[in-house]
Amino acid sequence: MFNLGIIGRPNVGKSTLFNRIAGRRIAITDDMPGVTRDRIEVETSWLDKDFKLVDTAGFDLQADVLKKEMQEQFFKAIEEADFLILVVDASVGLHALDEIVCDMLRKCGKPFIIAVNKADSNAREQAINEFYKFGDVEIFPISALHGRNVDDILDYIYTYI
Template identity: 35%
Template sequence: MLPVIAIVGRPNVGKSTLFNSLTRTRNALVADVPGLTRDRQYGISQQGSRACLIVDTGGLTGEDEGLDGLVARQAWKAIEEADTVLLLVDGRAGLTVADEEIASQLRRTGKVLHLVINKGEHRDPHLLSAEFHTLGLDHLHVIAAAHNQGIETLMKKVLAHLPAATGENSEPTAPEATP
């Protein structure tokens, strides 16, 4: 079985763009519209000789009811399945209360967490790192998913914390996404 990496965060921080970059596909829909991704999307990422299962999720809004609540439940299922969680935040928008709340909830899971600051192509990475350091996550990365910047370095560091694929047949398989 392949190690699993879940990508989570607020709406419109670039989760689906990062998913497409990591899986080298266009399977996840990408648009400047909040709430486009509603269910878990699975794809295989091949990084050199290592493969892993990537899970794209809808944006976490803090709502427990309605469509936002259903989207959140799907995201939390992905987090439960994951060996590692990438908390994606928006470097252009800066640190938000929602980012702080999501990071706080994720820290309680005991999962390996990586803070990934996206949209960092026009900002000083040291300033971004300092701004988001208050979230208290050990592994911090600055990328620009839309421009494929920092992706290779990100994955090298993430893979260093992942278990190897297990089982006789480590062929990629994705669990069914169900509400």
């Protein structure tokens, strides 16, 4: 089954997006960064196509054991995915780690898009401008919390499923 992975730094809203797409509250969301320790998957669909949605722990560049497990989970998620949504945070802005992961995804040739989350208002949507330096990648301003523009992402990915 087509595997759609959600990746991004801790606290950007990956689990909120997972819940929004799955339409149910399955992933655990929390204000505490890195709260999703286990991968959570759900089979869901968009229009007439079924796919597996995979929520992952946030990637972080720290060295303790838990973080190391998260990193391994992160690389496994990338490997297994047919398509990835890289979630970034409009309220934080462009982060060095986002650029590193973006470059990495380009190099390994996985199809992906960037979802600039927490773009809750038109004003916040302006924040996506700085993300255009990522180049030729499709960039969608979304609000996972309010469901804003999430359908656009699914319509785009639909052609890959």
